[in-house]
Amino acid sequence: MDIHQKVLAFLEEFHDAPDFARLGTYFAPQGVYQPLVPTTASFKGREAIIAALQKQYLTYYDCQCEIHASAANGRFVFTERSDHVTLHKGDHKVSSRVCAVFECDDEGLIVSWREYWDTSDIARQMGTDVAHVVSAAG
Numbered sequence: 001m002d003i004h005q006k007v008l009a010f011l012e013e014f015h016d017a018p019d020f021a022r023l024g025t026y027f028a029p030q031g032v033y034q035p036l037v038p039t040t041a042s043f044k045g046r047e048a049i050i051a052a053l054q055k056q057y058l059t060y061y062d063c064q065c066e067i068h069a070s071a072a073n074g075r076f077v078f079t080e081r082s083d084h085v086t087l088h089k090g091d092h093k094v095s096s097r098v099c100a101v102f103e104c105d106d107e108g109l110i111v112s113w114r115e116y117w118d119t120s121d122i123a124r125q126m127g128t129d130v131a132h133v134v135s136a137a138g
Helices: 005-014 018-025 044-055 120-124 130-137
Strands: 027-034 058-074 076-087 092-106 110-117
Touching: 005 018, 005 058, 005 092, 018 044, 027 044, 044 130, 076 110, 092 120, 110 120, 120 130
Parallel strands: 027 110
Antiparallel strands: 058 076, 076 092, 092 110
C-alpha cells in the first residue's frame, strides 16, 4: 500500500470506533503529532500520540471523517476534510474543516502529522471559549 492510501486508511480507522493500539502501528517509534498548529504542543513517540488521540475521544464520539481532497508528493500526504463529531456533553453535533500534513518514512510509517483548523469556529459551535477547545485538542 502506498503512503497516500496508508494515510487515508489511518484516518478511516481513527474516525471509526478506533482501536488505539492498532493506530499506534501507523507511526514510526519517534513519530510526532501536533493536533493544532501552532497552538498546541507536539506529542513525540507512539505512546504519547496514542494518549493524545484517546484524550480527544473523552470530548466526543461518533466521529465521521469526510475527505474533500487529498494528494501525495514524495514523503508527504496532504488532506482536506471535515470531521463531524458528537460531543459527550449534551450529545451536541459539531463539524470542523481540517487540513492535515503527514510525512512518512521509507517504511511508510508516519513520522509527522500536523493539523490546521479554526478553533474559533469550533468554540462557537461548542458554546465555549477557544482555550477549552485547545485544551481538548492537546
